[in-house]
Amino acid sequence: MRCIRLGDVVGGVPTGSAHPHKHQPIVPPVNDSPAPAAATPSAAATPQPLWAYVSPFVAYLLFTSIEGKGWLGIPYEGWYCLKVLVVLGLLWFFHREWPRWSTRGVGLGALMGVVGLVVWLxxxxxxxVIPGFNAMVASVLxxxxxxxxxGEHGVNLHSLAFVLVRLxxxxxxxxxxxxxxxRGFLARYLIDENFTAVPQGKxxxxxxxxxxxAFVAVHPxxxxxxxWGALVNWLYRKTGNVWACVAMHAVTNLLLGGWILATGEWRLW
Known part of the structure; x- marks a missing residue:
């Protein structure tokens, strides 16, 4: 056995060793391939609150199509009250998905609602009064x-309660x-399927x-x-606020309801 003297050891490595062990630094392997790009979510993958905008409208149309048929022995008043309750529930359930309430242009919308009533009437x-025009429209719409x-019972608590629901x-x-x-959905969806990215009023x-x-198609x-549809579109374009359009629509309809009750023009309900 070969003896190693203390002087033969430098830095812990025997100098006289035939096979000195050198401490090599550990170098991690180098990967020359480029790093993968970070994944970016596509517009198509972004969830859209489509049903928040569409389902109240669809529910309203469905109830309107059956409310006068007397199904299940329920009269028109019953179906209409149910329609109002269901659609109100849907509006409340989905309201957080819509554009936030804003007063921008609401005053103008209310004024346009008065103008809209005059235009409508x-x-x-x-x-x-145009000969044959109503018959032509009725054949299509x-x-x-x-x-x-x-009705036959005149004014009573039941009829007044229903008028309140109707209004x-x-x-x-x-x-x-x-x-x-x-305007909140369709006007923007026609521009881009990612409709919530489209500014209001565009x-x-x-x-x-x-x-x-399309608005005309559901109104005889x-x-x-x-x-009226062109006017409210103009208002939407000018204000960029769907709530201004709601104000116009609400004022026109409220005044129209008063007109109907005052004149008995029940066909305008």
Whole structure:
């Protein structure tokens, strides 16, 4: 056995060793391939609150299609009250998904609601005096079935309660439900499927008229609906606030409800 003297050891390594052990630094392997790019979520993968905008409108149309048929032995008043409750529930459930409440342009919207009532009544009258026009419209869009709430029993607690519900539907439920659908959703969806990224009030020529004509398609008062729909689109474009449109719609409908009760024009319900 070979003896190693203390002087033969330098730094802990025997100098006389035939095979000295050198401490090599550990170098991690180098990966020359580029790092993968960070994944970015695509617009298509971004969830859209589509049903928050659409479902109240769809529910309203479904109930409207059956409310006068007397199904399950439930009269029109019962179905209408159920419709108001269901749609109100949907509006409340989804309201956090919509644009936040803003007062921008709401005063102008209320003023335009008064103008809208005058436009609606004048053009509805004009449509009625043009020979054959109402018949032509009815053959395409159908007619609105009016409802006389007082019936053969006259004014009583039951009929007054239903009138209150009817006005609630006319001046609260319908304005919110329709404006959230027509202008909050459809006007923007026609521009980009990622509709919540489209600023409020933005229109293209195509989206402006598609929304207007679609609004006309569910209102047999064709001339009135055409003009009123164009006016509320203009308001939306000017204010960039769907709540201004709700204000216009609510004022027009509330005043229209008063007109109906005062004149007995039940077909306008």
């Amino acid at each position: 004048v053009l509805d009258w004009l449509q009625g 159908g007619t609105r079935e009016g409802f006389q709430p007082f 609630t539907g006319l001046a609260l439920v319908v304005p919110i439900m329709e404006e959230i659908f027509w 229109f293209t020529l195509q989206s402006f008229w598609i929304v207007t004509l 008062e064709l001339l009135a609906a055409l003009a």
